[in-house]
Amino acid sequence: MPHPSSSSANVDAAAKGVKLERYASGGGQLMRRAASAKIVSASSHLLFRATILATLALVCLFAVHYPSLLSHSFRLSAAASSSPRPRPPHRNLLGSSSAYGGAAWEREVRRSATPRRDGGMSVLVTGAAGFVGTHCALALRARGDGVLGLDNFNAYYDPALKRARQRLLASRGVVVLGADINDAALLERLFAAVPFTHVLHLAAQAGVRYAMQAPQTYVASNVAGLVSVFEAAARHADPQPAIVWASSSSVYGLNTDAPFSEEHRTDRPASLYAATKKAGEAIAHAYNHIYGLSITGLRFFTVYGPWGRPDMAYFSFAHSIVAGKPITLFRAADGTDVRRDFTYIDDVVQGCIGALDTAGKSTGSKSGKKRGSAPLRVYNLGNTSPVPVTRMVTILEKLLGKKANKRVVTMPSNGDVPFTHANVSHAARDFGYHPTTSLDAGLRQFVQWFLKYYKIDPAKLAKGGKVSASGGKPTKRKSTGAMSAAS
Numbered sequence: 001m002p003h004p005s006s007s008s009a010n011v012d013a014a015a016k017g018v019k020l021e022r023y024a025s026g027g028g029q030l031m032r033r034a035a036s037a038k039i040v041s042a043s044s045h046l047l048f049r050a051t052i053l054a055t056l057a058l059v060c061l062f063a064v065h066y067p068s069l070l071s072h073s074f075r076l077s078a079a080a081s082s083s084p085r086p087r088p089p090h091r092n093l094l095g096s097s098s099a100y101g102g103a104a105w106e107r108e109v110r111r112s113a114t115p116r117r118d119g120g121m122s123v124l125v126t127g128a129a130g131f132v133g134t135h136c137a138l139a140l141r142a143r144g145d146g147v148l149g150l151d152n153f154n155a156y157y158d159p160a161l162k163r164a165r166q167r168l169l170a171s172r173g174v175v176v177l178g179a180d181i182n183d184a185a186l187l188e189r190l191f192a193a194v195p196f197t198h199v200l201h202l203a204a205q206a207g208v209r210y211a212m213q214a215p216q217t218y219v220a221s222n223v224a225g226l227v228s229v230f231e232a233a234a235r236h237a238d239p240q241p242a243i244v245w246a247s248s249s250s251v252y253g254l255n256t257d258a259p260f261s262e263e264h265r266t267d268r269p270a271s272l273y274a275a276t277k278k279a280g281e282a283i284a285h286a287y288n289h290i291y292g293l294s295i296t297g298l299r300f301f302t303v304y305g306p307w308g309r310p311d312m313a314y315f316s317f318a319h320s321i322v323a324g325k326p327i328t329l330f331r332a333a334d335g336t337d338v339r340r341d342f343t344y345i346d347d348v349v350q351g352c353i354g355a356l357d358t359a360g361k362s363t364g365s366k367s368g369k370k371r372g373s374a375p376l377r378v379y380n381l382g383n384t385s386p387v388p389v390t391r392m393v394t395i396l397e398k399l400l401g402k403k404a405n406k407r408v409v410t411m412p413s414n415g416d417v418p419f420t421h422a423n424v425s426h427a428a429r430d431f432g433y434h435p436t437t438s439l440d441a442g443l444r445q446f447v448q449w450f451l452k453y454y455k456i457d458p459a460k461l462a463k464g465g466k467v468s469a470s471g472g473k474p475t476k477r478k479s480t481g482a483m484s485a486a487s
Contacts, residue, residue: 123148123198131308132349134307137174138172184231187232204222210273211271211273241362251266260423288376291368297378303348305442305446308446326404328407338388338416339387342442343435346437352381377430379424380426381427383437392443395440399443
């Protein structure tokens with residue numbers, strides 16, 4: 001029989017062993033927890049660093065390729081006669097207000113916007129690298145007015161043409177900033193730097209049928225962009241400038257009364273493009289009523305001429321004719337030729353400057369108070385002589401010395417209208433607008449510029465060779481179809 005003291009000792013030893021085992025086990029757990037904590041901590045540090053690096057990478061990508069809903073850009077194919085095709089939207093850093101500022105920038109802006117003649121205007125021209133914008137800026141500058149341009153250089157059509165216009169303007173002392181009209185901070189900064197007397201707002205998303213492919217672009221440019229310009233002029237300019245802006249003959253839509261008069265109804269647009277321009281006229285009424293802005297809308301009728309838009313029919317047809325590609329002509333549902341009131345660029349510029357000269361002053365202020373009613377006007381700027389599009393093609397064939405490969409189809413229901421015809425009596429009465437350029441004379445000027453700009457040899461063209469509009473090399477690109485006249 002074991003001794004009681006021996007049993008007690010064995011129990012104590014066993015207890016101690018259990019305690020030691022528990023201690024050892026607990027210590028191991030503690031060590032494992034500590035090790036685990038170190039691993040978690042190290043992982044956290046690595047994750048934090050990776051997050052920082054990823055964030056920096058995203059910031060860099062964001063700066064280089066910012067997808068703004070208000071500044072979509074679309075690419076064209078290399079063949080200028082092809083239809084616009086949307087590519088991923090982008091926004092250049094030049095479109096950000098953060099890219100501008102400082103004493104040197106303000107000096108350059110003020111230098112360009114300062115008039116060179118007594119009583120001259122200081123005009124902010126939006127869409128200045130566009131077709132009408134470039135010609136108007138050149139004309140204003142030539143007579144001694146101050147001009148500052150704004151353009152986002154999007155790729156709806158070849159940006160190289162817009163950059164060439166920008167260089168032309170720079171050679172005449174006109175600065176064109178690469179920026180978007182939806183950049184409210186930049187507009188506010190510009191109105192703070194320069195007391196503009198006038199704004200010629202020509203920036204817009206153009207084209208009737210393209211609105212079916214990229215509708216949001218039209219809302220962003222033609223509605224939101226217009227509001228952005230009106231807001232800046234009404235709430236941040238001191239004094240408020242008078243505004244002249246580009247509406248469109250497209251607002252007449254399904255109107256069948258001819259010639260189109262400003263008194264005719266415009267509540268039946270035939271395209272989204274027309275609807276955005278009609279919305280612009282309603283928005284103009286609101287800003288005139290609330291803020292006392294002097295606003296004049298100009299309804300352009302199929303403007304053409306040198307430095308024009310490659311998406312327009314006459315330009316697109318010229319490309320296709322020299323390249324030996326087919327062109328598509330539309331006829332109306334009743335079988336008649338589609339007709340357009342083609343208006344030469346010099347006549348349109350005369351109308352734009354006349355509208356600026358007679359705009360009248362705004363009556364509002366930054367405080368929101370207005371001294372009374374301000375002018376609110378709208379005018380047609382057309383040629384008053386509709387011409388069949390087939391006649392336009394015949395003139396181009398003669399001037400280019402080459403026949404077109406024509407394909408005639410019935411006009412689809414995609415927003416175009418069978419004819420346009422302007423009544424310009426109001427513009428004639430109020431600022432002496434009288435278009436004088438015939439289609440033959442205007443297209444002759446265009447073809448001379450076209451051949452020179454694209455370095456096309458007329459002699460080679462007359463021999464029947466296929467040449468491209470990019471330096472006279474033979475074209476191998478398959479035709480994707482041509483365009484009809486757009487308003």
